Amino acid sequence: MLRTHTAGEIRISDNGKIVTLCGWVQTVRDKGALIWIDLRDRYGVTQLFIEESKADKEMLKLVRTLGREFVIKATGTVGERKAKNEKIATGDVEVLVEKLELLNASKLPPFTIEDETDGGDDIRMKYRYLDLRRNPVRNALILRHKLAQEIRKYMDSKDFLEVETPVLIKSTPEGARDFVVPSRMHPGEFYALPQSPQTFKQLLMVSGFDRYFQIVKCFRDEDLRADRQPEFTQIDCEMSFIEQEDILNMFEGLIVHLFKQTKSIDLGTFPRMTYADAARLYGSDKPDTRFGMEFVPLKVKKENIDLVSGKDFAVFDAAETVLGICAKGCANYTRKQMDELTEWLKRPQIGAKGLIYARIEEDGSVKSSVDKFYNQDDLQKWAKAMKAEKGDLLLIVSGDDNKARKFLSELRLEMGTRLGLRDRSKFSVLWVVDFPAFEHNEEDGRWYAMHHPFTSPKPEDIHLLDTDLGEVRANAYDMVINGVEIGGGSIRIHDRELQAKMFGILGFSPEEARKQFGFLMDAFEYGAPPHGGLAFGFDRLCSLFGGVDSIRDFIAFPKNNAGKDVMIDSPSTINEAQLKELGINVR
């Protein structure tokens, strides 16, 4: 090793030792007679100290050529610092440099290598190798490494085997778009990159592997929204001879383990909430339960509740659903604030028509934006239903049931944020279970599997397959943390007849089912065990643990929203000879 110590490990107990460090010049402070250099490596920063009067001439000459990000090797004696720095672990010591070697020079970096850099996103991506020198980015990837290690430890301890599934597989026309790879050896034919190892993990269950997992790259050729990557990493898992509860317990255990190991947080037992309850209380299948502010029905037909109709307020009379939330202590919102909140809700991204509100005044009276239609008695009933107290603000939306819940869900999150109820250092976890098996597409009038065609309906709902598809619930589940879907999965169908019936419902002819899922169907003929599993989005999981919204800094070399890697300039053209060999032309 060129060094005896890293720049993160020297302590006052090393006083008097002769050490050699290697690393990058973070800063040089040259006061003439005294020179300090902050030397940085992955492990920390150590202060180097040079006294002009005592230093070798050649060395001094070298010191004075050093710039930011130069790579040096310094040997010297550890001493106690006069001005200690409590912010860093090496802050009590400095190294009195006796020998200095330049290992490599550096051009001036295009942005500062500091926690808060002056570099914009584009330049940071172009020089990602410099961006990766910054603490927040490096720490994000160190966290990712730790999480992956702990995941593998836990899974191994539970007898899961990590099995690598192939990357060059077969394109299937259903679902999201595949990335494809032309085959040179079979001109005109293509491999596809996997969107997930779903079929392979089910095959491994048929093979009796019993417990499988994999931390694996997956690929989806989608139009990229912010913070989506064409290649992403899944923690993919599957188990045999289990029931849904076994899977929930097993993977709840995984997340508990990760929180304990990396954050010393004890999550306890995860509550389970049905999809129906999540929709009812939060208007979302991934509710942020760090705070309450549950929906209160003022008018919901199927719950037979109506506190609003028949008062000549046409909007509420016509609405299928009227719902409210109670924002504690917000009665003092100004008219301007309310207008702004209303406009926020009416933005095209959300698309609500309006917002009704009511304040609980200091004297207990209620003052609403619909006082024209509702008297104090009416309003007090609302306030009571919503358990509102003096100083609270009631926010009420109405309309078609689905839309009203969607609008109010967005408003609830916004109010949670404004009220500081969404603390990144707090974690609220739950399982959302009993998802609907099917969703109806208004456009083509077809039923689609909400999860995928291999998801098992709940046994007690199987009779509904012939009568009421919309009411069939699936053995499908999502893990939700702080309003983010961290993972999800299902118990799979292992019965051939039920599988055939599902394909029929989903509009596949037997021939189509055979063509698309032939090898899996074949495999199911040879003794498929009851099985199920789930997958976590690893990039998202890392960012959650890191307390950051964007996944980008948890990926070493991410692509931008146009799917480009601007550092290596990819994708790019390839030459005619390559195209010819692959048997393809560019149109």
Place this chain on the structure above:
Amino acid sequence: MLRTHTAGEIRISDNGKIVTLCGWVQTVRDKGALIWIDLRDRYGVTQLFIEESKADKEMLKLVRTLGREFVIKATGTVGERKAKNEKIATGDVEVLVEKLELLNASKLPPFTIEDETDGGDDIRMKYRYLDLRRNPVRNALILRHKLAQEIRKYMDSKDFLEVETPVLIKSTPEGARDFVVPSRMHPGEFYALPQSPQTFKQLLMVSGFDRYFQIVKCFRDEDLRADRQPEFTQIDCEMSFIEQEDILNMFEGLIVHLFKQTKSIDLGTFPRMTYADAARLYGSDKPDTRFGMEFVPLKVKKENIDLVSGKDFAVFDAAETVLGICAKGCANYTRKQMDELTEWLKRPQIGAKGLIYARIEEDGSVKSSVDKFYNQDDLQKWAKAMKAEKGDLLLIVSGDDNKARKFLSELRLEMGTRLGLRDRSKFSVLWVVDFPAFEHNEEDGRWYAMHHPFTSPKPEDIHLLDTDLGEVRANAYDMVINGVEIGGGSIRIHDRELQAKMFGILGFSPEEARKQFGFLMDAFEYGAPPHGGLAFGFDRLCSLFGGVDSIRDFIAFPKNNAGKDVMIDSPSTINEAQLKELGINVR
């Protein structure tokens, strides 16, 4: 869980317990009054027992429909077996079945699910999910899992960070052929799949990551030889602020750890052998050192040795090199055997012109195939040089130095095999170091980097860059176990000027170097640390640990020699709409 125990864990200490097992029917032995079922899962086989006279009628009916590979759930009481089976861990017990449930039926498998199957390669690949039920294949993948776990444990303990590098990267015309991926968002442009993360790991060193590793899929669109896969897995590693010896020690430590953990073998310290010595003694840069049989020079110009010239044997007179090996105890080889061995050496795969041999007879005299030219004195000198004793056979080849060594290397391995000296349960490890930096291509008269253009020449040989490229040695190294190159790597160049010089030597204009390696060259301008690394072939490493030649069973879903996955039928055609969207045509 549908079961209380696995089929591998019940012991005599469980006697009397009520247990529930799930698994596959391995065999049913129906003797009328008594019925035995071998129930198999990933963990083992447990015998189920049913007494006709005591069993429920319905259950009996079910039992008699069971066929091989049916999936069942059985509940019953653990009892002691009368006829014990010492071959399996559960061989002392059986389960007296009280309740039986059919979880899934199975068609008759197309081959037997036994250690020695009746299925040929093709059918096994088509029904890989059934092949994976067989012990040898399952155990191979379990070994792979264990090795991966232990690798990560070791690397983590040494402060290496596992960083995922991108799969969708950029095509480079140099080197092996890339698989490419057309970009839909950027029509006419392509991503490429990585042949290795080489440039990214070097960038991570520039980023100060200090110690990086990754177990990672790589891709090479080569014409497949037997046992090559278009996608394969590497253990990819890189370190900063090191010298060659640090890397050798670190990764020697890794392999020692793996052998200790998975095979309880202590490998000790790895010998280091120069490339020159490996060529001199074994004619190979990956010598199998499980046995000696080193080359003995009878005529080697540069060593100034000649025991053969001037005796009117034109072949040896004309030869640049004459070399022999001594096959202990093989003097009794018949004329037929010798002819056969000679023919073996003359096959086109090897291409030798012939084989000279000499036996040491019981009386100590030497009888050779060139007695016409060499008298007993001459031959005794050969025997002495080769330390031959009574009963030994000398095998001698001649010709151009390179070719003679290649031929004799093949012959040495063949003799090692014939003499049983290549025991799969023994492991002989070494580092081959000081590889030549360049190799000269006779066809185009150009010099190529033997490793890659970023490999550092040995400092003491740098002066030869201007005078004698063929003599420049690189800081490049391979780890060899039992004659297989398990991994290899190099110290990289981190000095910009030296790198520019290397590109010049390799025939790159500055513009070409910039075009192909621009982003890496840029990165090197911003403070690249001294660094180096290596990569292991993980598939091959697994097969070595498994004591098997073929890597195929250490890959869950391998492709055949035509690059096809016959199970999923990939590659395959894609539809016109997909092609159009991707902006390509099939020629």
